[in-house]
Amino acid sequence: MADIRLEGVAHSYDGGRTWALRPTTWTWRSGRAYALLGPSGCGKTTLLNIISGLLTPTEGRVLFDGRDVTGVPTAGRDIAQVFQFPVLYEEMSVYDNLAFPLRNRRRPKQEIDRRVREVSRLLGLDPVLGRRSRRLDPGRQQIVCLGRGLVRHEVAAVLLDEPLTVVDPALKWTLRSKLKEIHRDTGHTLIYVTHDQTEALTFADEVVVVNEGAIVQAGEPAELFLSPAHEFVGHFIGSPGMNMLPAEIAGGVVRVAGADAGAALPDTAAQAALADGEKLPPGPVRIGVRPEFVELGAAPGVPARVSGVDRMGAYDLVHALVGEHPVVARTEAGTAYEPGAAVCLRFPPERAFLFRDQVRCGSLGPLTGKGAA
Numbered sequence: 085m086a087d088i089r090l091e092g093v094a095h096s097y098d099g100g101r102t103w104a105l106r107p108t109t110w111t112w113r114s115g116r117a118y119a120l121l122g123p124s125g126c127g128k129t130t131l132l133n134i135i136s137g138l139l140t141p142t143e144g145r146v147l148f149d150g151r152d153v154t155g156v157p158t159a160g161r162d163i164a165q166v167f168q169f170p171v172l173y174e175e176m177s178v179y180d181n182l183a184f185p186l187r188n189r190r191r192p193k194q195e196i197d198r199r200v201r202e203v204s205r206l207l208g209l210d211p212v213l214g215r216r217s218r219r220l221d222p223g224r225q226q227i228v229c230l231g232r233g234l235v236r237h238e239v240a241a242v243l244l245d246e247p248l249t250v251v252d253p254a255l256k257w258t259l260r261s262k263l264k265e266i267h268r269d270t271g272h273t274l275i276y277v278t279h280d281q282t283e284a285l286t287f288a289d290e291v292v293v294v295n296e297g298a299i300v301q302a303g304e305p306a307e308l309f310l311s312p313a314h315e316f317v318g319h320f321i322g323s324p325g326m327n328m329l330p331a332e333i334a335g336g337v338v339r340v341a342g343a344d345a346g347a348a349l350p351d352t353a354a355q356a357a358l359a360d361g362e363k364l365p366p367g368p369v370r371i372g373v374r375p376e377f378v379e380l381g382a383a384p385g386v387p388a389r390v391s392g393v394d395r396m397g398a399y400d401l402v403h404a405l406v407g408e409h410p411v412v413a414r415t416e417a418g419t420a421y422e423p424g425a426a427v428c429l430r431f432p433p434e435r436a437f438l439f440r441d442q443v444r445c446g447s448l449g450p451l452t453g454k455g456a457a
């Protein structure tokens with residue numbers, strides 16, 4: 085296993101006209117389980133193929149434990165890769181497919197047998213160990229591919245590119261928890277590519293969110309949910325995603341639709357650019373607040389009108405309009421709000437953030453003195 089470092093890595097497929105991956109510096113730390121999360125076409129596979137050596141980046145360097153491997157092909161990198169669709173030796177038995185990476189490296193027979201049986205047991209492959217791979221359905225074949233990717237202890241990393249696409253939805257949950265179990269057992273560095281937030285959040289120690297060829301934030305699942313650093317993370321994670329409301333900072337106070345929503349507190353990064361005690365500059369911002377944290381009630385607050393209620397069973401989603409801007413609040417099931425009702429919205433200080441040019445610059449603080457709720 086190794087720390088895998090990307091230094092200023094960027095990639096263009098068309099001679100620099102467009103960039104599938106914009107200059108990226110990032111370290112994948114040895115032994116951690118990462119999810120690489122982002123929408124289709126954002127550059128996830130490009131990034132993965134640069135790590136595995138299937139692709140040489142247009143710019144930058146790839147380092148494995150400090151060793152420059154930028155020009156080293158896949159075979160010289162000691163990487164295991166599992167693709168979206170099964171790639172197996174179809175005429176070989178499941179046992180032989182699992183044993184293949186170990187035999188290839190001339191591991192002792194006993195060790196091979198022990199590892200194959202461990203992985204087989206964890207992935208539920210024992211009943212089909214002797215069967216030819218082509219006789220299995222595609223879902224089972226993909227599980228064999230997973231096993232083959234995980235069978236070696238000493239790989240630099242295991243890269244998984246949407247590996248559960250062909251697997252039955254009911255089995256996905258089981259397999260994800262098996263993957264975690266195998267990860268705990270082997271301590272592999274895992275990088276798991278997905279565009280599915282549930283898959284990413286339930287699997288990874290750390291989720292790396294990519295959008296338009298750039299890493300926009302990385303963190304533990306709770307951090308991405310509770311403290312998004314970029315509007316994209318707010319939208320993409322959560323269901324429904326974060327509300328974004330246009331607002332204005334004036335005299336250190338954030339105003340929305342004529343009401344004071346809270347004090348404008350700069351983030352640490354924004355604070356560093358400001359003189360001691362200086363406030364966030366006046367002007368337009370967007371308030372980001374998750375539906376889970378929007379409070380509905382009587383004045384004071386930001387005036388809104390209820391436009392609809394979705395009864396979800398376990399909870400309700402109350403849709404409201406602030407002027408013409410939609411806001412969703414998640415409430416307990418059986419809320420009494422009806423479409424057309426006037427309501428006031430409050431955004432808890434520690435749960436509402438301020439964004440400029442999509443990047444977080446601050447948060448909403450409690451109002452003191454005049455205008456305080």
Ligand SMILES: Nc1ncnc2c1ncn2[C@@H]1O[C@H](COP(=O)(O)OP(=O)(O)OP(=O)(O)O)[C@@H](O)[C@H]1O
Binds near residue numbers: 104125126127131
């Ligand atoms: N071989 C290629 N030649 C030209 N353009 C490519 C090639 N592979 C990918 N691209 C483009 O690069 C961008 C990033 O693609 P990439 O496959 O890395 O994204 P992704 O996030 O993995 O998407 P998906 O989830 O759909 O697989 C996209 O605009 C894609 O069209």
